[in-house]
């Protein structure tokens with residue numbers, strides 16, 4: 091279960107299972123700082139306040155000065171293999187990143203979509219994945235695990251995966267086109283009191299992780315809903331396009 095820590099006025103969430111791995115640094119941001127408006131995005135934002143907030147957040151999680159991978163997050167299933175910290179200097183097309191380099195922060199911005207942080211138990215490789223419904227339909231997290239196994243020779247049974255705060259099944263109403271695209275009956279929930287089906291984004295991604303070989307005991311699901319928890323999170327569905335952004339980061343200590 092995610093734990094909240096207050097560091098230099100900023101409330102940061104962390105998962106003890108990841109914190110326990112020597113050499114791994116990670117954190118999930120919230121909107122809580124001095125005011126309830128700590129935004130880490132959007133990505134292309136020129137707003138100096140966003141730049142300062144990012145630096146503060148990185149300092150709070152222990153990544154001072156680390157280059158931050160800037161994924162454009164196109165709702166694709168593109169997962170980049172990062173072999174060079176220069177790769178973090180420009181925004182790049184993709185919705186996931188994998189690296190074995192120390193001192194590179196892999197970051198995912200969300201405001202309802204699912205951030206997934208992945209680490210090898212021996213801290214040889216980390217990955218960060220952005221899975222909204224389109225990315226989930228494109229099976230991006232399953233693809234990321236296959237890349238880790240194929241490229242880095244790390245076995246899926248050695249990986250820990252943490253599915254962070256997202257718009258949960260209580261609130262995440264979807265249309266029939268999403269039901270068709272996701273193709274996972276277990277992840278679609280219908281109730282008489284709901285006008286439309288709801289998608290359990292966490293379960294859909296958990297099922298993909300299981301299929302890719304990550305043991306169930308090593309998959310952690312956050313039950314925190316971005317739409318319900320206005321005190322902690324931004325939500326695109328609740329607040330609209332102008333809402334702030336959350337940032338989830340993971341990296342290997344240099």
Ligand SMILES: [Zn+2]
Pocket residue numbers: 257258259260261262315316317318319
């Ligand atoms: Zn909810």
